[in-house]
Amino acid sequence: MEVPRLASGHGSCLNSSKQMSVPDDSASVSLRCFGVGDGWPSADRRHSAYLYRLGTARLLVDCGDGFSQSYKASGLSYEALDGILLTHMHSDHVGGFSMFLQGLWLERRTRPLIVAAPAGGIPALQAWLEATLLSPALFGFPLHWLPLVAGQAVEIAGVTVEPARTGHLDSLKAKLAAAHPQVCFEALAFGLSGAGKRVVHSGDIGAPVDLEPLLGQPVELLTCELAHIELPELAAVLRRQRIRQAVFMHLGRDHWADRPGTLRRLADALPGTEVRVAVDGDEFTA
Ligand SMILES: [Zn+2]
Numbered sequence: 001m002e003v004p005r006l007a008s009g010h011g012s013c014l015n016s017s018k019q020m021s022v023p024d025d026s027a028s029v030s031l032r033c034f035g036v037g038d039g040w041p042s043a044d045r046r047h048s049a050y051l052y053r054l055g056t057a058r059l060l061v062d063c064g065d066g067f068s069q070s071y072k073a074s075g076l077s078y079e080a081l082d083g084i085l086l087t088h089m090h091s092d093h094v095g096g097f098s099m100f101l102q103g104l105w106l107e108r109r110t111r112p113l114i115v116a117a118p119a120g121g122i123p124a125l126q127a128w129l130e131a132t133l134l135s136p137a138l139f140g141f142p143l144h145w146l147p148l149v150a151g152q153a154v155e156i157a158g159v160t161v162e163p164a165r166t167g168h169l170d171s172l173k174a175k176l177a178a179a180h181p182q183v184c185f186e187a188l189a190f191g192l193s194g195a196g197k198r199v200v201h202s203g204d205i206g207a208p209v210d211l212e213p214l215l216g217q218p219v220e221l222l223t224c225e226l227a228h229i230e231l232p233e234l235a236a237v238l239r240r241q242r243i244r245q246a247v248f249m250h251l252g253r254d255h256w257a258d259r260p261g262t263l264r265r266l267a268d269a270l271p272g273t274e275v276r277v278a279v280d281g282d283e284f285t286a
Contacts (some may be wrong), residue, residue, distance in 0.1 A: 028195040029220060029286040031126060034070045034277045035062075036249040038256075039092040039228040042148045046280055047092040048069055048250060050201065050223060051081075054194030058155035060084045061190065061201050067096035070280070078107035082157035083114035085148075087203030088187035089121045097125065098132045104110050105130020105139050111144040114156050118163075119147030120184030142280050150187060159194035168228065189214055197221075197286060204228055208237035218242040221286035223278075225250035226253070226262070235269035245274040247284055 032052045035046030041212035047064025049071075058081050084100075087093055104113065117125060122145050129136070136143045146154060150165035166187045187206075191214040192199040200214045202224040215222070219242070226248045228233070231234060238246065255262040259277050267275045276284060 118186035162191035
């Protein structure tokens, strides 16, 4: 399908609330972590939501529970986003989607918005909006659905988005797909190229080798989950790549409970990479 090209330039503003770090607008690429939680309920982490800025383009990756509130608290304009990219259909990645769209409607967004998701998940997302009384006919902005297929790059607001398949949902698919043929079991990682830089966002993976197709060229920033994989196995794959900075998120509960130890083990395992462990509200530049 044709991908609408959106005009650049935003009326967004960024505040410096106590919870959020002050952003560095001079950097050409930034990542703002709105929710770094894993799939479990957590008192100190919201669920997955990551805002990337590449040049003038702003793309949200995943829209987990809590995003509507944390976005409002950030002071960002409701016109700011160019697109929302969803990695897969687990609730910790899409649970805040309909509420955030309700916010875009009530806050009177006018700019077009692209929602890109695994192709098989889009009918369910559309039905969910309708079921929560959010018919796009009400919206004051055009909503463009963009079905993503692994291996087929698309362009959003000047950013090249490369979806790559991960095996995160393979075992669930083997168990449930026959009885639930309408369910989307696709899970994606993303390569994002824009402003002369390259970023990789892991989404949820089945094995570290899932990331290799996206890491064949140098990356400025890798945002990588640490819930479904063993750290030594992951490090063995990442050590072979040219990654300037790696931000780890979606930590499993043991890793989260011992963040200093996790950070130390990651830094020891990845000597050529700047390593970070993200908490909600963190901002990173690349
Ligand atoms: Zn997850």
